Amino acid sequence: MNTKINNFKIQKLEDTKFVHPVKITFEQDGVEKSWEAVKSFDSVAILLYHKQKNAFLLVKQFRPPVYLNDKTKGFTYELCAGIVDKDKSLIQIAKEEIDEECGYDVPLEKIEKITSFYTNVGISGGKQNLFFATIDESMKVHNGGGIHDEQIELLFINVDDFKDFIYDESKAKTPGLMFSFYWFLENKNNFNFNK
Numbered sequence: 001m002n003t004k005i006n007n008f009k010i011q012k013l014e015d016t017k018f019v020h021p022v023k024i025t026f027e028q029d030g031v032e033k034s035w036e037a038v039k040s041f042d043s044v045a046i047l048l049y050h051k052q053k054n055a056f057l058l059v060k061q062f063r064p065p066v067y068l069n070d071k072t073k074g075f076t077y078e079l080c081a082g083i084v085d086k087d088k089s090l091i092q093i094a095k096e097e098i099d100e101e102c103g104y105d106v107p108l109e110k111i112e113k114i115t116s117f118y119t120n121v122g123i124s125g126g127k128q129n130l131f132f133a134t135i136d137e138s139m140k141v142h143n144g145g146g147i148h149d150e151q152i153e154l155l156f157i158n159v160d161d162f163k164d165f166i167y168d169e170s171k172a173k174t175p176g177l178m179f180s181f182y183w184f185l186e187n188k189n190n191f192n193f194n195k
Helices: 064-069 090-102 159-166 175-187
Strands: 017-030 030-042 042-052 057-064 075-078 080-083 111-119 126-135 154-159
Touching: 042 090, 042 111, 042 175, 057 080, 057 090, 057 159, 057 175, 080 090, 090 111, 090 126, 111 175, 126 175, 154 159, 159 175
Parallel strands: 042 126
Antiparallel strands: 017 030, 042 057, 042 080, 057 075, 057 154, 111 126
């Protein structure tokens, strides 16, 4: 992806749509405390395994908060994911994200819940619901890439290369992505971790 980032500016956040900065005050064991936080949406994330390629399908996209903290890493490698902002089941939202971002039409019954966990616990504490699905080329309906103004690049990471990818610090990635790889290898692949 040949994207240039220009005119990167930081401004005061007002009239927010997806996140809401708040100040929290509370008492803990008799001591008054305060905390700055962001109220945000929960999310779904889906580990996609392409059986014909023996590879994980990931998305790569520009993440301004990562760039804000490290100008050498604005693009992150992630699971297919999206926020829970619709009155639909989590699994239905997961199915829609797979279609929008990756271009595959996966039947609901082929999407498996793995677990849920909390992300960014010091700032937002949003809950991420993690799913898994196996895909193949018969499910491909379009090229993916997201909707509206999203600019999502798709890439495959061969299962045999997962360790090199995880420990490559030049590539910004999320803990949920790395956890999901290990889950897959333990539960779906009988992988030898001593390789």
